[in-house]
Amino acid sequence: MKILIIGGGNMGLTYAQSFLRSHITSKEDMMILEKSAGKAEALSKKDIGTVYSRPEDCLEQADLVIFAVKPQDSGTLFKSLKPMIDAQQVFLSIMAGVRISTIIESLGVSKVIRAMPNLPAQIGMGMTAFTSSDDVTRIELVMVQNLLNTTGKTIYVEKEEAIDAATAISGSGPAYVWFFMKSLMDAAREMGFSYSESELLVSQTFRGAIELFNKTDFTCEEWIDKVCSRGGTTEAALATYNQNLVRDDIISGANAALKRAVELGSGK
Numbered sequence: 310m311k312i313l314i315i316g317g318g319n320m321g322l323t324y325a326q327s328f329l330r331s332h333i334t335s336k337e338d339m340m341i342l343e344k345s346a347g348k349a350e351a352l353s354k355k356d357i358g359t360v361y362s363r364p365e366d367c368l369e370q371a372d373l374v375i376f377a378v379k380p381q382d383s384g385t386l387f388k389s390l391k392p393m394i395d396a397q398q399v400f401l402s403i404m405a406g407v408r409i410s411t412i413i414e415s416l417g418v419s420k421v422i423r424a425m426p427n428l429p430a431q432i433g434m435g436m437t438a439f440t441s442s443d444d445v446t447r448i449e450l451v452m453v454q455n456l457l458n459t460t461g462k463t464i465y466v467e468k469e470e471a472i473d474a475a476t477a478i479s480g481s482g483p484a485y486v487w488f489f490m491k492s493l494m495d496a497a498r499e500m501g502f503s504y505s506e507s508e509l510l511v512s513q514t515f516r517g518a519i520e521l522f523n524k525t526d527f528t529c530e531e532w533i534d535k536v537c538s539r540g541g542t543t544e545a546a547l548a549t550y551n552q553n554l555v556r557d558d559i560i561s562g563a564n565a566a567l568k569r570a571v572e573l574g575s576g577k
């Protein structure tokens with residue numbers, strides 16, 4: 310199966326490297342179309358497949374075409390591709406907010422899969438939600454899911470609206486975690502720790518808490534109960550967070566991200 314990745318930036322490169330590292334495809338079957346001359350040259354040096362700068366040199370050979378350009382570049386890209394498209398090709402888009410119906414109408418195709426990955430895909434720890442148009446066959450869907458699985462975990466969602474919701478939770482989610490980490494690092498600095506000590510204290514705490522959560526069947530509430538002793542330090546911190554409605558703020562933030570994802574999808 311020949312794969313063409315259009316856009317060799319952060320995500321395009323991550324995908325090419327993940328697919329090759331997992332041996333799910335070979336360099337001979339990997340093509341990258343990149344319009345930026347500087348990035349194209351850097352990609353050529355990485356030896357991760359054949360790098361092209363013109364769609365007419367590569368599009369026709371592709372069984373699967375992956376769109377990894379910024380959403381605002383999609384209109385121009387679709388116009389340039391349309392005359393060369395084969396309706397039997399399968400298209401995978403990771404562009405935030407670009408709807409399946411837009412891709413189908415702009416290109417005159419029917420087999421479209423839309424996915425929302427996140428940045429930890431760079432180290433094989435990503436979380437991707439994906440869905441597909443009706444014409445994508447089961448075999449094609451499994452083939453694409455196998456590719457996506459090389460970047461971390463995946464979840465298939467029936468309705469496209471769930472992709473917007475996943476954007477608000479897992480797509481933007483790493484930034485929420487880093488925001489909490491940064492706040493706790495700021496507290497550590499105020500308490501007298503150096504910058505590197507603060508980083509170590511906080512990053513290892515997050516890592517340990519997540520590993521513990523993943524390796525057991527306890528819920529977050531049950532783990533919180535285990536750390537909290539009555540009248541103790543953790544209880545004092547959580548009482549302050551509850552009083553300040555931190556949980557509600559986190560939910561409002563995620564809902565603001567969802568609202569924005571929906572707006573972007575309708576072209577606002």
Ligand SMILES: NC(=O)c1ccc[n+]([C@@H]2O[C@H](COP(=O)([O-])OP(=O)(O)OC[C@H]3O[C@@H](n4cnc5c(N)ncnc54)[C@H](OP(=O)(O)O)[C@@H]3O)[C@@H](O)[C@H]2O)c1
Binds near residue numbers: 319344
């Ligand atoms: N980064 C993330 O964490 C993340 C997470 C989920 C989804 N996504 C989605 O992934 C997509 C790519 O994001 P990114 O961060 O990888 O962007 P990026 O680093 O800017 O990469 C996009 C690349 O595509 C090139 N390009 C633009 N138009 C092209 C065309 N017509 N033909 C060939 N190449 C073209 C760009 O070149 P120029 O620089 O010259 O324009 C750039 O090198 C976006 O749609 C984004 O919504 C990203």
